[in-house]
Amino acid sequence: MHISSQFDSGNIEVVSATTPGEVHLRIRPDPGPDAFFQWFHFRVAGVQGESLTLKILNAGEASYPKGWEGYRACVSEDRENWMRCETDYTDGVLTIRYTPASDLVYFAYFAPYSRERHHDLIAACQVQPYCRHEVIGETLDGEPMDMLIIGDEDPSAKKFWTIARQHPGESMAEWFVEGMLTRLLDDSDPITRALLKLGTFYVVPNMNPDGSRRGHLRTNAKGINLNREWDKASLENSPEVFHTLAAMERIGLDYCLDVHGDEGLPYNFIAGADAIPSVTQKQIDARIAFEAALARANPDFQSEHGYPKAAPGKANLSMGSTQLAERFGGLAMTLEMPFKDNANDPDPIYGWSIPRCRLLGAASLDALLAVAADL
Numbered sequence: 115m116h117i118s119s120q121f122d123s124g125n126i127e128v129v130s131a132t133t134p135g136e137v138h139l140r141i142r143p144d145p146g147p148d149a150f151f152q153w154f155h156f157r158v159a160g161v162q163g164e165s166l167t168l169k170i171l172n173a174g175e176a177s178y179p180k181g182w183e184g185y186r187a188c189v190s191e192d193r194e195n196w197m198r199c200e201t202d203y204t205d206g207v208l209t210i211r212y213t214p215a216s217d218l219v220y221f222a223y224f225a226p227y228s229r230e231r232h233h234d235l236i237a238a239c240q241v242q243p244y245c246r247h248e249v250i251g252e253t254l255d256g257e258p259m260d261m262l263i264i265g266d267e268d269p270s271a272k273k274f275w276t277i278a279r280q281h282p283g284e285s286m287a288e289w290f291v292e293g294m295l296t297r298l299l300d301d302s303d304p305i306t307r308a309l310l311k312l313g314t315f316y317v318v319p320n321m322n323p324d325g326s327r328r329g330h331l332r333t334n335a336k337g338i339n340l341n342r343e344w345d346k347a348s349l350e351n352s353p354e355v356f357h358t359l360a361a362m363e364r365i366g367l368d369y370c371l372d373v374h375g376d377e378g379l380p381y382n383f384i385a386g387a388d389a390i391p392s393v394t395q396k397q398i399d400a401r402i403a404f405e406a407a408l409a410r411a412n413p414d415f416q417s418e419h420g421y422p423k424a425a426p427g428k429a430n431l432s433m434g435s436t437q438l439a440e441r442f443g444g445l446a447m448t449l450e451m452p453f454k455d456n457a458n459d460p461d462p463i464y465g466w467s468i469p470r471c472r473l474l475g476a477a478s479l480d481a482l483l484a485v486a487a488d489l
Contacts, residue, residue: 115166119156123226123285126156126327129171134164134367140172146332146337152176152377153283153331155222162217167209175204177331181377182208185454186465188225193217196225198465224375224453225468227279227288229327232320235292236260242299249359251317254335259357262297264318265314268367272313272489273484275370277358280340282325282352282432284375287338289372293472295477304477312486316365320355323385329405341372342430344437355434367442368489371478372434374469376450380457380466382474384408385448387439389424400445400485403450407484412477414456414470421450445489449478 115132119126129138129245135388137155143149151172158166173182182203187210189199199221200211238264240247240307248257265271275293278287298306298315309315320326323336338351347355386401387393408415429436438446451474455465 115161116159118159119154119329120220121157122230122327123153123155123282123314123329124308134161135167135306137166137168138319139168139170141170141176142329143260144325144333144337145309145335146333146339148177148337150177150332150339151182151246153223153329154185155226155329157218157220159218161214163213164213165213165216166213168221170208170210172206173203174327178377179206181280181453182209184380185211188222188332190220190222190225190466191218196222196464196468214411223283224285225289227285227292227320227326229323232288232326233371235295235319235469236262239264241327244301245299249360251326251353253322253354253416255324255327258407259321259323259354260319261361262295262312262317262319264295264317265310267314272315272368273366273485274309274486275317275362275367276315276373276478277318277321277324277328277370278373279319279432280354280372281329281374282320282322283331284451285326286375286453286466287373288319288342289468289471290449290475290478291317292315293475295319297476299302299440304412305483309479309483310487313368316361318358321358323354333337341374341434342432344434345432362438362442367438367446367487368444369482370435370438370444370446372438372446372448373483374448374450375453377453378452379419380452380454381421382415382449382456383417383453385421385435385450387429387430387436387446389426389438390440391427391429392440392443394443395427396488397439397443397445400488401447402483404445404447405486408477411480413457415477416458431452445485
C-alpha cells in the first residue's frame, strides 16, 4: 500500500498506514495566520479488493467542522467518474471506508478540477470564432491569470462578468463555469444568441491558480484569502484580485457572478449585495428576478436557505460581490454550491456532482437573460 498527494491539488499527510484497515491521516493547513484547512485529495495504490478504513484525525480542527456532518467523501478509480463513499464523522475524526476494485483509487473533498483541464478549457474556448483569450496578470507563483472574452466587445454592449475559485478548494465553481462556457459557445443556442446581442462576457474561470495547484482550501500562495481583499488588493499580497479589478475598471461591469462552494449548507443559493451602503431598489429587484429565473431554469437552485442577511449598510466591502456592487452599481452576487449534496433532491450515489454543477452553470445564462436588458 502506498499513499501519496504529490500531484496537482494534492493534500494529505500520512500519520500511520500499517494496514489498509487502519490508516491514519491529517489534512495539511493552508499557509498564513488563519491556517485554513478542509480540502483533501490523495491516492492509495496497491489496494485492489482491500477494505480501506481511512481516518482523518484532525478533521475536528478543520475550518468548518460542521461541514463534515452529513458529508460523504468523493472517490474515483479512473479520475473521470467521481462517486460518494461511506463516510462518518465522530469525536473529531472523519472516517472514510471503501473497497476498490482496482489497484489505484483517489479520494477528494470534492471532484477536483485540474490545472491541465483548466488549460484544455481555455484552449478549446479561445479557438471559437467569437471568443478570445487575454492574460490579465500573473499570480505570486508566476501563473497566468486567464480571462476569456466572448462577444464582439462593442463599447456600448453590457459587460457581463463571471469569476470562480477565489477559494481554490471550491472546485465545483470551475465545473460550473465549464458548463456555462460550453453553452455560451454554442451558437445554435437561442439563449446564447440573445445574450450576445445584449452584451459581452468576461470570464475568469480560476481566480486562484496557485492555491488550486498547491492543494489549498481558501488561500493563495501567500496564505491570503482573496475574497477579503477587494477593498485593499495589492501586488504583494493579492495580485489575483488586483489584476482582475484593474481589468474590470478598464472594461466596465454591469453584472458579475462570483461562483463558490459552501462546506456546511447542502443547498445552492445566492448571497446578494443588498446591504451595501449605496444599494438601490433596482439592484435588489434584479437580484430577486435573477434568483426566480434560475430556480425556474434549474430546480437544483433555491432561495429559501442561505446565509443570514447583513443589516442595511453593513455589508463587508472586502468581499468580491459586495465591493463590485458598491463600486460599479450593477448586479453583483455570490453563488454558492454544496460540497455535500442538494438536500432538496439528494443523489445517494454521486451527491452534488460534476454534471449538476455544469448544468447549473448553463442555467445561469437563462437567469441572466431574464434580467440583462434592465441592467
